[in-house]
Amino acid sequence: MTGLVIRGSRNIFTVRSEGAFFEGEGGAELECRIKGKVLKGVEGFYNPLAPGDRVSFEPDAAHDGTGLILGLEPRRNLLTRFNQKGQSPQLLAANVDLILCVTTPVSPPFRPRFLDRALVQGEIAGIPTVIICNKYDLSEDDPDVEERLEDYIRIGYPVLRVSAKTGEGIDQFRELVTNRIAALLGQSGVGKSSLINALVPGRNIRVGAINEKYDRGNHTTTMSFLEAIPGVGEAGAYIIDTPGIRRFVPHGITGNELIHYMREFAPLAGTCTYGHSCSHVTEPGCKIMEAVTAGVIHEDRYESFLRIRAELLEPSGE
Numbered sequence: 001m002t003g004l005v006i007r008g009s010r011n012i013f014t015v016r017s018e019g020a021f022f023e024g025e026g027g028a029e030l031e032c033r034i035k036g037k038v039l040k041g042v043e044g045f046y047n048p049l050a051p052g053d054r055v056s057f058e059p060d061a062a063h064d065g066t067g068l069i070l071g072l073e074p075r076r077n078l079l080t081r082f083n084q085k086g087q088s089p090q091l092l093a094a095n096v097d098l099i100l101c102v103t104t105p106v107s108p109p110f111r112p113r114f115l116d117r118a119l120v121q122g123e124i125a126g127i128p129t130v131i132i133c134n135k136y137d138l139s140e141d142d143p144d145v146e147e148r149l150e151d152y153i154r155i156g157y158p159v160l161r162v163s164a165k166t167g168e169g170i171d172q173f174r175e176l177v178t179n180r181i182a183a184l185l186g187q188s189g190v191g192k193s194s195l196i197n198a199l200v201p202g203r204n205i206r207v208g209a210i211n212e213k214y215d216r217g218n219h220t221t222t223m224s225f226l227e228a229i230p231g232v233g234e235a236g237a238y239i240i241d242t243p244g245i246r247r248f249v250p251h252g253i254t255g256n257e258l259i260h261y262m263r264e265f266a267p268l269a270g271t272c273t274y275g276h277s278c279s280h281v282t283e284p285g286c287k288i289m290e291a292v293t294a295g296v297i298h299e300d301r302y303e304s305f306l307r308i309r310a311e312l313l314e315p316s317g318e
Ligand SMILES: Nc1nc2c(ncn2[C@@H]2O[C@H](COP(=O)(O)OP(=O)(O)OP(=O)(O)O)[C@@H](O)[C@H]2O)c(=O)[nH]1
Pocket: 134, 135, 136, 137, 138, 162, 163, 164, 165, 166, 186, 187, 188, 189, 190, 191, 192, 193, 194, 195, 206, 207, 208, 209, 210, 217, 218, 219, 220, 221, 222, 242, 243, 244, 245
């Protein structure tokens, strides 16, 4: 049998047999372990499987009502982050059509640095990303926030301004995810789980208040899980909720490769006077620095580029 991984820790996974979604309550959902404890092809990761993964499995004859995962079906793509505690890449979602990078104008404060890091990972994974600016009901029309959002649109990332609280923009949000598998990504407290609740009447995923002293979330969601969003007829969606991430550490590329994974930088790769050996900080004839001066690259994005690049070049990092 093949099935879809709905959620999982590092060793127990909920698997739903294919086709069970949208076909009535319950479906065939099974708590599964990995047969023989190790799954081929997932070595080196913090966790072996993510929601969205497809696996082959069989009922566990020795334990009624549970199953054994036999193998992993080939992945179309993989959304990961580098887990600094575990010093290994952690799987957040697999086989997704879209990353929904969630941010807020306030509460918690707008964090373009986080966006830049997450967008890089989206490019590495080859998954299109849309920026969802939630809590727009709280927006104070801060010109700095608006200017940054407009710049993301300029470089090719769609931005959707929504409010899970008032419902503003939620129809467009629903349209965006319809017939897709999307993964939410963002810092704690930006309203990832609330956005799913806004799409599904009566759904009550646990959400957490913002810590007022530190103006950030309390890491309410602790494990990724896949949620079926019912639609009209066939037009449903799958959304993968993920735990809030404090600091996103891109991985899977070297510091020198970063330039290819930031959209407005990529066309300039190799064009500096010193070619690919340019560090883009002091060299004369640096096309990246010229592009910053010309406004083709936003200063903030340049700052993000330098920071991420330095981090990737550190021998201790990945
Ligand atoms: N004003 C306002 N509050 C919102 C909105 N969306 C979510 N919230 C509130 O923000 C807080 C955090 O929401 P969550 O949905 O738990 O955030 P999360 O991103 O899932 O957080 P983690 O699970 O910790 O990663 C809750 O108190 C929500 O009620 C919104 O659009 N407007």
